[in-house]
Amino acid sequence: MLAGPRRRARALLGAAVLVAGACGGGADPGAAPSPDPHPTTQSAPAPAEDAPAPADPRFEARIVPVPAEVRARMDGRSMRPDCPVGYDALRYVTLSHHDFEGGVRTGELVVHAAVAGAVVEVFRTLFAEGFPIRRMALVDDFDADDFASIEADNTSAFNCRRNRGAPGWSDHSWGWAIDLNPIENPFITAEGTTYHPASEPYLDRSRDASGVILADGPVVEAFAEVGWSWGGAWRPEPDTQHLSLTGR
Template identity: 50%
Template sequence: MGRRARTAAIVMVVALLSGCASSQASRAPRAASTPSATSTPVTAPSAPDATEDPVVAVPPAFTSAISPITPELAARMEPSWRPGCPVPLEDLRYVTVTHRGFDGVDRQGELVVHADAAEAMVTVFHALFDAGYPVRSMRLVDDFGASDDDSMAADNTSAFNCRAITGGSEWSEHAYGRAIDLNPVENPYVRGSSVAPDEGRAYADRPDSPGVIHAGDEVVRAFASVGWLWGGDWESPIDYQHFSSSGR
């Protein structure tokens, strides 16, 4: 082989070897990339702001309303009012008030009273509601056919009823809308050994039980604040359920 031929062969071999090395390098695995030192780290959620206002329980609200006797209400009151009663319908008012039940649930009660007693009753029952005094039921006596006995037996608090006094012929203060009977079972009418309603016998000796009225308690004070007097102060009969503007 001549010198030129040998030189060309050597050049060819070197080129082939260089190509193989380049090919091997291209097939080598690449190193894994390292996260940049400037990456934003993941952080845990921040704790609640300790300066947030605490949750405050809203006290139950007392509501009331006073309205005239509408034709619809007059129809409902047919058992308790009739022509010849000592007060006309236009002088009466329908009163609704919030009261606390014996089960702790607040309810809207209803009364019919004389117009000049309406605001006083709202004042009284607002005070009793604030004091937590329970009222079993407060419905118009007409829901019991205007029967005083049936209303008392149901422990119903009521006011207006065009009727005579118990055991007499004169108009009761209820017939003027200026008297109220409150929780009659817990606060019965007592004359000697006679107790009305009969369900109230267990309360005739005035136990310290919910709804029972005692001399000088928050109930007596609430009615006294509007000038109403308590039948529990009478000597005989003793009418623990009864409050009136005249004291009769």
């Protein structure tokens, strides 16, 4: 049922280089590839500039270079001079999503140009599946504070920050990782706890509740179809909100 859109989404990745930039949260990197020292020069195809996503009766999405007004929101927050990518490597994406109250909202993400088209196709599928998303705003609305963004149950992508508990940049620093409904899908410590009290009811990952990402559910399947991996499979510290291109 979901294969056709995914094949199109995977094709949008083209020759994207799977480079590693550890996301954090206890994943075992295994044999993941080494980071590209010049990720802004990779040859992956970018989505069409200033072009709307394919028409859908309900779902709407748009991919554009990061506008000046969005750059102003990001400067000194999620974007800094030492970041591994610059604005030219990123795209600003707006898209429709269901909320938890039965309505439809327009969310925003900043992601790497090489994955922007695939990200739109994933969220197109999740929209069709009726999967709800609490909030989707730039992490800059929370002063690029990851903890504050999670407390607001905010779904976000690009945030230039160092990896938690390991050397190197987080995958979010390249714009090829997304944290989805982070209260319903917490990072779980090796002791089985969470840093966010509102997430405690969701430590039981067998719970089939609104916005929860399950191993056999539509979110993991949709992202897998475009070559992304789910942090909920990590051990000993699963990061159940985290989806990423590199598996980190």
